[in-house]
Amino acid sequence: MRAxxxxxxxxxxxxxxxxxxxxxxxxxxxxxxxxxxxxxALDVLRSDGHVDLIxxxxxxxxxxxxxxxxxxxxxxxxxxxxxxxxxxxxxxARRAAVLGVAGHLRKPVDLEALLATLDRLVPRS
Amino acid sequence: MQDERTVETGLDxxxxxxxxxxxxxxxRELTCAPSEAEHSLREELQALDRAYLEIARALAGPGGxxxxxxxVAEQARIIAGAEYAAVGLGDASDAPFTxxxxxxxxxxxxxTLGRYPRAVGVLGQVKRGSQPVRLRDVRKxxxxxGLAPGHPELTSFLGLQIRHDAAxxxxxxLANKQGAEEFTEADQCTLMxxxxxxxxxxxxARLRQVELRERLRLGxxxxxxxxxxxxxxxxxxxxxxxxxxxxxxADLAAAYLLEDDRLRLVGATHRDPVKTPLLxxxxxxxxxxxxxxxxxxxxxxxRRPVLVPEYTQAMLDAVIxxxxxRSLARQIFTRPVMxxxxxxxxxxxxxLGVMACAWSDSDRRYDQSDLVxxxxxxxxxxxxxxxxxxxxxxxxxxxxxxxxxxIVAHDLRSPLAAIxxxxxxxxxxxPPGLEDAKKRITTVKRSAERMNRLIEDLVQAxxxxxxxxxxxxxxxxxxxxxxxxxxxxxxxxxxxxxxxEAAVAPRLPRVLCDRERVLQTLSNLVDNAIKFAPDGSTxxxxxxxxxxxxxxxxxxxxxGIPLEQLPHIFDRYWKGVPSGRHGPGLGLxxxxxxxEAHGGRLWVESVPGRGAAFSFTLPAExxxxxxx
Numbered sequence: 001m002r003a004x005x006x007x008x009x010x011x012x013x014x015x016x017x018x019x020x021x022x023x024x025x026x027x028x029x030x031x032x033x034x035x036x037x038x039x040x041a042l043d044v045l046r047s048d049g050h051v052d053l054i055x056x057x058x059x060x061x062x063x064x065x066x067x068x069x070x071x072x073x074x075x076x077x078x079x080x081x082x083x084x085x086x087x088x089x090x091x092x093a094r095r096a097a098v099l100g101v102a103g104h105l106r107k108p109v110d111l112e113a114l115l116a117t118l119d120r121l122v123p124r125s
Numbered sequence: 126m127q128d129e130r131t132v133e134t135g136l137d138x139x140x141x142x143x144x145x146x147x148x149x150x151x152x153r154e155l156t157c158a159p160s161e162a163e164h165s166l167r168e169e170l171q172a173l174d175r176a177y178l179e180i181a182r183a184l185a186g187p188g189g190x191x192x193x194x195x196x197v198a199e200q201a202r203i204i205a206g207a208e209y210a211a212v213g214l215g216d217a218s219d220a221p222f223t224x225x226x227x228x229x230x231x232x233x234x235x236x237t238l239g240r241y242p243r244a245v246g247v248l249g250q251v252k253r254g255s256q257p258v259r260l261r262d263v264r265k266x267x268x269x270x271g272l273a274p275g276h277p278e279l280t281s282f283l284g285l286q287i288r289h290d291a292a293x294x295x296x297x298x299l300a301n302k303q304g305a306e307e308f309t310e311a312d313q314c315t316l317m318x319x320x321x322x323x324x325x326x327x328x329x330a331r332l333r334q335v336e337l338r339e340r341l342r343l344g345x346x347x348x349x350x351x352x353x354x355x356x357x358x359x360x361x362x363x364x365x366x367x368x369x370x371x372x373x374x375a376d377l378a379a380a381y382l383l384e385d386d387r388l389r390l391v392g393a394t395h396r397d398p399v400k401t402p403l404l405x406x407x408x409x410x411x412x413x414x415x416x417x418x419x420x421x422x423x424x425x426x427x428r429r430p431v432l433v434p435e436y437t438q439a440m441l442d443a444v445i446x447x448x449x450x451r452s453l454a455r456q457i458f459t460r461p462v463m464x465x466x467x468x469x470x471x472x473x474x475x476x477l478g479v480m481a482c483a484w485s486d487s488d489r490r491y492d493q494s495d496l497v498x499x500x501x502x503x504x505x506x507x508x509x510x511x512x513x514x515x516x517x518x519x520x521x522x523x524x525x526x527x528x529x530x531x532i533v534a535h536d537l538r539s540p541l542a543a544i545x546x547x548x549x550x551x552x553x554x555x556p557p558g559l560e561d562a563k564k565r566i567t568t569v570k571r572s573a574e575r576m577n578r579l580i581e582d583l584v585q586a587x588x589x590x591x592x593x594x595x596x597x598x599x600x601x602x603x604x605x606x607x608x609x610x611x612x613x614x615x616x617x618x619x620x621x622x623x624x625x626e627a628a629v630a631p632r633l634p635r636v637l638c639d640r641e642r643v644l645q646t647l648s649n650l651v652d653n654a655i656k657f658a659p660d661g662s663t664x665x666x667x668x669x670x671x672x673x674x675x676x677x678x679x680x681x682x683x684x685g686i687p688l689e690q691l692p693h694i695f696d697r698y699w700k701g702v703p704s705g706r707h708g709p710g711l712g713l714x715x716x717x718x719x720x721e722a723h724g725g726r727l728w729v730e731s732v733p734g735r736g737a738a739f740s741f742t743l744p745a746e747x748x749x750x751x752x753x
Contacts, residue, residue, distance in 0.1 A: 001712075012539070014542075016540060020543040020544075023550060071431035088535045090584060106538075108542040108544070109542055
């Protein structure tokens with residue numbers, strides 16, 4: 001983790017997709033934490049230092065995105081971290097509005113759109 | 126009113142002069158002194174006169190043939206001075222009586238006896254033979270086969286036919302002449318006169334019953350049709366149809382569906398609404414398939430309706446073994462003998478279930494004509510249930526297909542995202558000078574994009590096909606919709622040196638529509654036009670008023686659409702493009718689906734060689750004066 005850079009937690013069960021997103025963020029100057037489901041994401045958040053933004057898939061094994069979101073929000077030490085949904089769901093925009101998350105990116109997302117959203121919420125440095 | 130007139134017609138024939146003549150004739154051979162004979166004749170005449178009056182009243186009442194039979198029995202008993210009398214309806218065969226009306230027997234004893242006497246022994250001789258049977262002591266007759274347990278003792282006996290023209294309608298039975306050892310020949314003669322009149326009255330009642338039955342049949346079939354036309358829920362259809370035969374054709378009815386070799390009770394109804402829940406509770410307790418040899422099992426095995434004219438307590442007990450259920454059954458079925466029809470629901474060679482009807486509270490018996498009528502209803506029900514089941518199975522298969530498609534579409538998006546991002550990263554990392562590699566990366570990206578669009582189209586076409594396309598309708602400016610579409614295609618149009626022109630009529634009201642979907646529709650049409658427009662030509666995007674709707678058009682100067690392709694271009698699986706480059710051609714199908722979901726219409730006008738114009742209408746936002 002580079003000092004001064006912002007850290008994004010990517011929660012995604014598809015390993016290739018996780019890799020691609022993480023690589024894209026790292027190449028663009030973000031620090032990256034990874035988790036393959038909600039439970040692992042909570043572990044990361046509670047054990048490891050600081051996360052500035054969570055990029056969250058919805059359909060995942062063990063603990064899905066919705067349950068993760070509920071738990072994150074009920075934990076006062078984590079509740080303030082902005083969440084961006086990253087999912088292939090057809091009605092993602094409506095879902096994001098209902099959940100009141102900071103943003104949403106519908107898969108497949110390209111580099112430009114990904115960085116534009118992150119820059120808006122957590123400018124790199 | 127109609128009915129009373131029928132009655133009069135029937136009894137017109139009972140004129141007094143005719144009656145006196147008949148009695149005289151009957152008495153001709155009797156050896157009474159003239160004055161005594163005259164006196165006795167007068168008395169008999171009065172008695173018969175009273176009897177005719179009572180019979181006429183019964184005929185005017187609602188009791189039908191049985192009502193008349195009851196009165197005939199009672200009047201015969203009075204005239205002949207008998208302790209007991211009865212009229213059994215039925216033809217001159219050894220088939221069971223279809224009805225048995227007794228007079229002089231206490232009602233509770235009748236209840237206990239339950240079953241109609243069988244046409245055997247002396248009674249069988251009366252029923253089959255054409256001659257009256259008169260006996261001093263019936264018990265001493267060689268044909269006598271004994272009486273049912275609890276039956277009153279019988280000594281003297283008189284039995285004769287009740288006919289109308291050549292047809293035997295029933296039999297009049299008298300027993301235990303009061304104040305004498307036996308019935309006299311004079312009694313027999315008088316009763317034959319009465320029987321003749323009873324025959325006329327019964328025939329009138331029968332004809333009226335036939336007419337009522339036909340009316341009932343038409344009514345029931347019409348009701349069945351109406352009920353079955355209302356919905357696509359098998360359970361609801363069955364439950365509604367089960368109510369129809371009650372009370373005209375049954376005191377109770379129940380229907381089951383055959384599911385995994387078990388019978389599931391779907392509907393049960395009783396003429397007494399208080400008993401309906403009891404009946405449902407009782408029938409839900411056991412599966413009729415568990416009692417081998419029951420009427421239900423027979424109906425299902427033979428796939429033919431089963432008629433049990435007299436369904437006894439013993440038969441019921443064989444089906445219901447549980448003592449608690451039995452006592453519940455005793456509360457519901459008040460008569461010791463019921464009459465039951467069980468009809469299988471058969472369609473296309475498959476047994477779908479079974480329906481049962483019963484007379485449980487009225488002293489009525491089913492006959493072949495009831496079975497035929499019930500069969501007509503059940504056949505219709507079976508057909509409807511079969512349709513519902515087929516529909517349900519088809520709908521389920523479609524739902525499965527759709528949900529698999531949705532899952533696959535969703536799951537494909539993660540790898541697609543990986544391809545997109547990786548291609549972007551590769552392009553970024555590609556050092557200058559490697560133009561070839563960059564071109565390949567662009568191809569990867571474009572292919573991934575196209576794949577994504579194909580998936581989107583497939584999902585959307587499926588939603589449209591299932592009528593499940595959700596719309597978020599808001600007032601939109603037509604001008605803005607067209608402007609946004611033009612800007613989307615700006616760079617692509619420039620590559621082909623095409624001009625995208627807007628022609629929006631002034632002062633258009635706003636369009637009430639789902640912005641994203643309508644943009645997609647316009648895009649699909651413009652995309653299609655761009656594919657066919659020759660380089661350097663113009664594509665026009667129009668918006669005009671058309672009645673209360675707004676009409677959008679996309680016109681190109683391309684080759685137009687060949688006439689033979691016109692009827693197919695909006696089909697889901699049609700692809701007019703000769704090469705496979707443009708995907709499965711769902712664009713126009715989706716555009717049409719979106720427009721129609723808005724309540725609009727999409728169509729094409731094309732002149733081969735001169736271009737095509739795709740137009741669609743959308744509802745305009747209602748003006749202030751249109752709101753009420």
